[in-house]
Each structure stands twice: as structure tokens, then as C-alpha cells.
Amino acid sequence: MGKRVGMEVSIAVSYAVGLARAEAIAAYPITPQTHIVEHLSSMVANGELEAEFINVESEHSAISACIGTSAAGARTFTATSSQGLALMHEVLFIASAMRFPIVMAVANRALSGPLSIWNDHSDIMGARDIGWIQTFVENGQEAFDHTVMAFKIAEHHQVLMPMIINMDGFILTHVVEALELVDQEMVDRFLPAYHPRHYLDPKHPVTMGAFAMPEIYTEVKMKHQVILMNSYDKIMEVWQEWGKLTGRSYQPVERYKTQGAKILLLTMGSLSEVAAIAVDELRDQGVPVGLLKLRLWRPFPLAALREAVGGAKTLIVCDRAISLGSASAPVLSEVCSAFYSLSKRPQIRGYIVGLGGRDVNPEDFKEIVAQAQAKPEEGLSQEFHLFGVRS
């Protein structure tokens, strides 16, 4: 058992990065991610972490510098949020295409406009297709655990892909939680030093980030897709190893009271804890409802999701982002695709909740479950309900 302490989640994330002995950090402060890099900057300045901290003038430069340090063979970390992630956008695809195992914490926040510093998932849903491994965490303990594990997953020689840990801005980043930390000795055994397979070496010069002709671009994308999909097994291996060491094991799709459930809620991130309270209360009232927590977003855990849904009659997908102009929502459309080819599939209902920092309470989930039990209308012009919108 590790030491149990009260700690702000952002500080816990930077502490995890320190335990992982990151060698290079390049970041630009943005609310609500700032505490993470601010604390890392102090750790480097105080000599508590032997790393290169590169101050940059923008997130575009932050992620570009990370590609540079990773290309030099350094274990690299960065963190951002919202507009910062958006400003990184074009470079994010390059980091994954070049197979650099950069680890990034994203404190999820709504995108402007209108300007909002509060939480939703519109930032990461805009970066859905960047070719990184992406996971969501539910609480501070998970934010800590997954930050350490991310380095091991990303650097696995059969993976070598950058990885994002999504954590809800403010709701997680700015709260003090009771956390069970692990010690340096354990992390050193779990996570050995990074030995890069490809790096810049004047003795063996290579070209990185070359141009690709139409004759080869498709093959490059195929390889990226295969490596990213195959990273699933390695993610599972690392999560299981962590489970043995700490007693905290994680699954790509986690189940809560799904036994005998006819209705399933599906949530991501911190919404899962709120939904679990609603499930407890509804179960007490005899409503056969359960909860699925989608932890792994990329690679999308298709088989695990189908298995977890099992024979449930209704699946309620809760998105925390709106895909403007779409008839569906980011997670909803992906989940619908996962079941479309199956002859036996649940009735899937979509709800968009908690945009731009609007609180989502257990009562809201109860209301959603009540609405979803009613017979669905057919031929709707859009597949989702924008929950709680005033009209």
C-alpha cells in the first residue's frame, strides 16, 4: 500500500511525471491545465526533477518542441487544454505519424466561442483523429495512475505512439482528492529508462518527417492504423501489471452494476462518478439500470464495448461535446457504428450533457433514464437530445 495523501489533482499529475523521470517538458500555460506545468516548472527549477523545461511562446511551439526532444531520444511530457490543444492541431498528427511516445495531459475544456474556461469534451473531440492513444480518467487517483502508465504504454517498442490522458478541467484538475501515491522505487521498477528505437544521431543520419508521394501515403496510413489498433493488447498488459502492483486495475470499458441491467448509461471521464450515484439510487428503486464507463477512446475498444453491452435493451450514450451540423454526436456516432452490423443490438439513445461547464447531477441522469424508457420516436431529424436546453 502506498502513502495516502490529500493533493490537488494537477499537482498529483505533475508528481507522477516526476516519478516517471520525464527528461523534457515543453508547455504553455492555459487554464485549467496551468497548475500541472507550473508545478513541473518548479520541480525542475528546484532541482527535484532532472529535466529540460522549455518555455515556449505558444502551444504550436510546445508540441513542436516535444517532437524535437522526443526525436533526440528524451522521455517527453506536455500538457494543454482547449484552445491550446486546438493551436497544436496540425502538429499532433505529425507527432503520431513520426511515432514519438510523447505523453500529454489534456485538462478538458470547452472551445471558444463563446469563450468558456469550463469543462466539456469539445477540445478532445476536435482532436479525435490525430492518431494518438487517448484515455479518459474519472478521478484524481486515475489521473495519477494513468499518467505514470502512459509512459510505459507509449514507449513500448511495439507501440511507440504518443498518448493523451484526458481529465475534466476544474472538476478534476482543481480539486483536492485523497490519493494513494506510489514510491519512486516502485515506479523505477515498473518504468525503466526510455531506450528509443529511432532518434537523431549524427553518426547514423536519417530523414524524419519526409514527404510522401501518392504511391506510398496509403501504406503509411495503413501502418499507423494497424499499430494504433494493435496497441490495445499492450495497453491491457500495462494496465494489468499496474493492477498487480497497486491493486488498482483498469479496463477499456468498465462496468458498474451491469448485472441484469436492461438499461445502460455510457459515460466518460468524471461524469461516470455522478452517473454511478444515479445508478445506485435507481437500483434501490428497482430500475434495472447499469453503467458503462468508456475509458479507452483511441484505439476504440469495439469488442470490449459489444461484450460489455451484452443483452441490454437500451444503451444511453452521454456525450459531453456537440458536433455542430451533425445529426449525431462524437461518441454516439461511434457507438452506433459499433452495433450497426450486428443483428442483435440495443436501442441506442443519445444525450449531450454538461456543455461549457454546466453541472450534471445525479438527478439529471435519473431524468435521462426516465426519458429513455419512453418509446423512442422514429425518424427524428437528429439522433441526440441536447439535455436541459431551455426553449
Next chain:
Amino acid sequence: MSKPLDQMTWQEIELGGLLREPGSARAYRVGDWRSQHPVWTKSRCIRCGVCWTVCPEAAIVEESGGYFDMDPNYCKGCGICSKECVTGCISMVAEEE
């Protein structure tokens, strides 16, 4: 190039798409893009080398006697040499269909 690009399978792509062979861009003949090419009138050329200096593709080669000509594999026909020529001895001639 170890293997022509159009025969390479996805499994053969190097880690991170990196290239180990130096100067592989040479295999890409950008001269194919050209719709016009420079022609030097030797009688008016003073062999100053301005055209060689300003060519953005380094596709102008010095020949024996100090005169210049284009390298047909890499000249894109941009016409900068013609524009900058001190004596106006370079004219751009359209490629034949």
C-alpha cells in the same frame, strides 16, 4: 531507393516513416512539372552565373567554357533565371505538347 515506392507494402514502411537513404529526393524528377524551359543565347551570355545563383532548384549546371544550361530532370520552368539575367539572354520557351 531500396524498392520502388509503388511496390512497397505497408509492412515495409520504416518506423515513423523515416528514410535511411540520404538524398532520396533526387529520385523525384520535378522537371516533369515544367510547361516552359529556359534557352540561353550564348552570343549575349557574359558567363556571370547570376542564373546559376538565383535558381531555387539548383537546376542550372555550368558547362564547359563557363556557359550555363538547365538540368531537364529538375528544372520546373519557373523563369526566375530569365527574369534575373543581366543581359536578357535567357528566353522561356513553351514545352511542346
